[in-house]
Amino acid sequence: MARLGMVIDTKKCVGCMDCVVACKTENNVPEGYNKDWIVQETKGAFPTLTTEIRSERCNHCDNPPCVSCCPTGASHVHELGKVVLVTKNECIGCKACVASCPYDARFIHPDGYADKCTFCIHRVEKGLDPACVSVCPTHCMYFGDLDDPNSQVSRLLASRKNHSLMPEVGTQPRIFYLR
Amino acid sequence: MHELTTTRSNPQIDPSLHIWGWEIPVYLFLGGLVAGIMIISGYFLFKGRYKHSYFSCFWLPHISLVLLSAGMFALFLDLEHKLYVWRLFTTFKVASPMSWGSWILILVYPTLLASTLTRVPPAFQNRIKLFDKVSAFINQRPQLVKNIGVLSMIVGAILGMYTGVLLSALGARPLWNSSILWVLFLTSGLSAAAAFVHLITDDKYERELLAKADNGFLIFELFLFAQFIIGLLSSTQVHQNAAHLILSGPYAAVFWVFVIGMGIIVPLIIQLLAVNHKVQHTPVAPIMVIVGGLILRFVIVDAGQFSRWTIAGF
Numbered sequence: 001m002a003r004l005g006m007v008i009d010t011k012k013c014v015g016c017m018d019c020v021v022a023c024k025t026e027n028n029v030p031e032g033y034n035k036d037w038i039v040q041e042t043k044g045a046f047p048t049l050t051t052e053i054r055s056e057r058c059n060h061c062d063n064p065p066c067v068s069c070c071p072t073g074a075s076h077v078h079e080l081g082k083v084v085l086v087t088k089n090e091c092i093g094c095k096a097c098v099a100s101c102p103y104d105a106r107f108i109h110p111d112g113y114a115d116k117c118t119f120c121i122h123r124v125e126k127g128l129d130p131a132c133v134s135v136c137p138t139h140c141m142y143f144g145d146l147d148d149p150n151s152q153v154s155r156l157l158a159s160r161k162n163h164s165l166m167p168e169v170g171t172q173p174r175i176f177y178l179r
Numbered sequence: 180m181h182e183l184t185t186t187r188s189n190p191q192i193d194p195s196l197h198i199w200g201w202e203i204p205v206y207l208f209l210g211g212l213v214a215g216i217m218i219i220s221g222y223f224l225f226k227g228r229y230k231h232s233y234f235s236c237f238w239l240p241h242i243s244l245v246l247l248s249a250g251m252f253a254l255f256l257d258l259e260h261k262l263y264v265w266r267l268f269t270t271f272k273v274a275s276p277m278s279w280g281s282w283i284l285i286l287v288y289p290t291l292l293a294s295t296l297t298r299v300p301p302a303f304q305n306r307i308k309l310f311d312k313v314s315a316f317i318n319q320r321p322q323l324v325k326n327i328g329v330l331s332m333i334v335g336a337i338l339g340m341y342t343g344v345l346l347s348a349l350g351a352r353p354l355w356n357s358s359i360l361w362v363l364f365l366t367s368g369l370s371a372a373a374a375f376v377h378l379i380t381d382d383k384y385e386r387e388l389l390a391k392a393d394n395g396f397l398i399f400e401l402f403l404f405a406q407f408i409i410g411l412l413s414s415t416q417v418h419q420n421a422a423h424l425i426l427s428g429p430y431a432a433v434f435w436v437f438v439i440g441m442g443i444i445v446p447l448i449i450q451l452l453a454v455n456h457k458v459q460h461t462p463v464a465p466i467m468v469i470v471g472g473l474i475l476r477f478v479i480v481d482a483g484q485f486s487r488w489t490i491a492g493f
Contacts (some may be wrong), residue, residue, distance in 0.1 A: 017186065037187035042180065049180070056187075066348060072266040073277035092266055093259025095198040096277050102351035102488045104196060107189040112260035166488050167353070168415075 003062075004081030004119060005146040006133070007121035007162070008055055012140035015040060015053040019141065023057075026120060026131035030110050035117045036132055052177070055132065055141065057117040059165060059173030060084045060103040066097035066106065066114075072087035075114065076106045081145070083121055088113040102169045119143075146174060183489075187215055188224075189252050196352075196484040200255035204476035207370070209250030211364050211472070213243045213287070215372025217335025219389070220294055224328030227321070229298040240294035247287060276348045280341045283334070290334045293317070293327045325465040339365035346483060353414075354421035354479070354486040357411045364476075370396035371472035373447075391454050393468065397447045404439070408444035421486035430482040438478055443470015453490065 015038045021038045023029060036057035044050050064084050067075045074090035075097050077083070086097075091113035098106045099115060109115040120130035128134065133141040144151035149158075153176075156162075161179040221237040223229065227237035235412055258264055268285070272278040294312045304311060308442045343361030350356045373393035381384050381474045411422035425434040446464035 015352060020186065034187050037185055039183060039185045039187075040180045045180065056185075068272075068274040069277065071270075071272055071275045071281060072263075073270050073272060074266070089263065090266055091260055093261070093264045093278055094257070095259065096190070096275070096349070098198050099196065099484065100349045100351050104189075104192050104487070107192050108198065108259050169488055177305050 001079065002081045002084055003147040003174065004124070004143070004144040005060070005153055005176065006119075006130075007142040007176050007178060009073075009140040009142075009160075009178040010052045010054060011178065012138040013053045013055060016137060018135050018137055019055045019126055021133075022131040022135040023117070023120075024091060026123075031084075033109075033115075035115070041100070055102070055176055056105075056165070057132075057175070058084065058101075059103055059171065059175045060117075060119060062172035062174060063170060065100040065170065065171060066138055069096045071096065075152045080121065081119070083119045084116075084123075085118055085121060086114050086116065087116075094118045102166055102171065103173075196487070197481075199257065199480055199484060201477075202253040204473070204480045206250045206254040207255070207342045207345070207364070207480070208473045208476045209246050209253070211339055211368025211476075212371045212375060212469075213247045213250070213368075214335045214339030214342070214365065215369040216240075216243045216246075216375065217287070217291070217331045217338065218295075218343060218369060218477070219372055221328045221331030221333075221335060222299060223385075224331060225293060225325050226328075227324075227452050228385075229324060231296060232385065233300045234279065234380050234382055235385060236298050237295055237300055240291045244288070244291050244295075247284070247291070251284065257488070265412045272421055276341065276345045278346060283341055286334055287338055290327075290331055294331050297324050297327060328395045336365065339368045342368065347481065349483075351488065352421075352483045353488065354424060354483040357407055357410050359403055359410055360479075363400070363403045363407055364398050366396055367472050367475055370400055371469050374468035377460070378462055378465040378469070386460060387454065390401060390450050390460060390464075393465075394447060394450050394454065397443050397450075397468070401439075401443055417486070417488050421482075425487055428482075429485070430478050433474065434478050434482075437474045438471055441467050442474060443468075446471070 017038055020034060020036055027035060029035050036055060039052060039056050041055045042049055042051045060083055066079055067084060072088045072090050072092055076085060078085045093108060093112045095108060104147045105114045106114050123130060129143050142153050142156060144153040146153055148154060156178060157176055162176045164173045164176050216239050220235050223235040267281040271282060296310060297317050340361045343364035346355040347357055347360040355425055365397045370393055373389040373396060377386055377389045377393060408422055411418045424430050446467040449464040452458045
């Protein structure tokens with residue numbers, strides 16, 4: 001079974017937010033909410049400052065606390081690519097999954113269920129890339145099977161320095177950022 | 180410098196998590212209070228006090244039924260997808276504390292009902308034949324009454340522990356991520372329950388006994404708070420930051436004044452004087468303990484949501 005993940009080249013990302021707009025359009029994300037977003041992180045001391053621009057979203061962790069804490073099984077790991085999803089008519093809106101996510105990637109949809117990035121599973125099932133990946137004007141986002149050593153994502157991770165977000169939390173995120 | 184800017188501003192998530200309002204602290208408080216009451220009334224049943232007093236063995240479980248139902252109603256109000264609440268009872272998820280909790284609450288109701296039937300006051304007899312028959316059946320078997328008392332203590336203890344485990348299982352919130360929280364909430368529930376019985380019982384023996392017991396619970400609670408804070412301060416930077424939220428940060432005033440000062444130390448002094456017959460028993464100390472227990476849940480739930488793992492990245 002594939003283990004889908006994403007690799008984002010922070011050297012190419014310009015923070016244009018096309019990925020954010022594409023996600024909102026493709027997934028009908030309600031006004032005022034975001035399933036993906038842009039973070040700009042600046043570190044160091046002048047004049048040796050470094051800035052990293054990242055497109056962030058649910059990390060579809062290998063060890064997802066949002067799935068284990070769900071009392072109804074609405075939050076689950078989908079058989080296609082081990083993508084973490086929510087079945088909206090099984091969700092009671094208890095918000096345990098929202099509190100359990102160290103990335104604060106989830107939110108409560110105005111209709112009452114927990115919602116988040118789905119890696120555009122409806123597109124992936126048709127063999128397409130997620131909307132954010134397909135629209136990126138700088139082609140900084142890559143999507144594929146992390147378990148396949150010949151996939152583009154695996155080769156990029158093998159050849160470039162990279163990091164994930166908060167690895168110390170132990171959730172084993174599947175989105176990686178190339179330095 | 181280390182600066183993060185984000186375009187995300189999801190309601191209830193940013194700038195800090197605030198998904199749980201008043202409903203969850205009230206639910207956790209009432210759950211803890213009922214847990215404490217079940218342990219106390221279970222102890223009295225076990226010790227055979229149902230022969231002397233209607234209060235602890237009949238009225239307390241009745242009051243618990245109302246309090247627990249109010250707590251569950253608060254939980255229901257918190258749910259965002261209320262029509263699907265029945266989903267909780269069509270599955271059991273071993274790794275989910277909330278799933279455990281929903282099934283534990285199902286155990287609590289019959290246990291409380293069995294407790295109420297051990298001794299029905301004359302005013303309530305000859306009204307529902309089934310209850311009279313069950314009550315007579317239980318009363319003829321002293322060992323069964325003891326067993327109901329033990330069951331009440333065990334189920335009460337599990338319920339009290341669960342109110343803390345529900346939060347401490349959420350590792351993404353450093354303030355809650357403590358192995359002390361379940362015993363702290365259980366002890367706080369016991370203390371509030373002892374204060375509650377102290378406040379409303381008309382039995383002098385029970386009032387005196389529970390005032391003494393509450394003093395023990397309050398001293399132990401202070402010890403647990405020290406353990407809780409030391410545990411956080413000796414952990415990672417994010418856990419230290421979480422501890423400072425209640426020690427010196429935005430929640431410090433409420434924590435020190437209402438939880439520690441007015442909720443534990445002042446009533447402890449008053450009750451120590453009362454049990455040593457220096458002053459009379461008054462409702463002041465037990466009311467302070469109960470209100471302090473409620474505010475403790477508000478502080479922990481709110482500050483816990485405020486705490487996060489942001490030190491390594493957004």
